[in-house]
Amino acid sequence: MSVETCVSPHLGMAQRDHTRLDWHKPDQVLERARPVAWTCGCRATVYELLQGGGQGFIRRTLQLDGGHRVEESHCWSIATTRATWMALLSGHAR
Template identity: 60%
Template sequence: MAERSADNLLDQCISPHVAMAQRDHVRLDWQPPYGALARVRPVAWTCTCRATFYELCEGGGQAFIRRTVQLDDKPEISETYRWLIAEARLVWTALLAGRVR
């Protein structure tokens, strides 16, 4: 097996990519950022090499998914409903698999 150089590893994506949306995927309700949680932090994210990337954000016992669409002039950010953390993690897994969008 050929060894990979450090330069090749730096050129590769290390965060996951979202799978293509399945034909029967569930549509999430995307809203402008709500900002109600004082302290929130991303705990998982998709690769930023795509025009749209996602972050699973948690804070105060709640969680939501943030979507960023990278546009030429400025990014367009939207967020989902707030769920309990366990529920949000299930939705996050479904997003990565293409079952929700």
């Protein structure tokens, strides 16, 4: 799939002074969270913005040859999660 045919966003280049996010194994804190935004699946790493119960988090899925590995950020308020999502898309967080 070429970038021209993708309908979901791709991450910008990581900025030199980007914020490092802490990633951990999924812990089902927000069992009823639903994805509201995601990056394109044409890349090896896909990110999803999930929200539920007034909170949100970001899920990172690494698509590997032998399967995939899923990691999640901490839970934040929806406003903080959306700000972090925008920082991730623009290269100011990873």
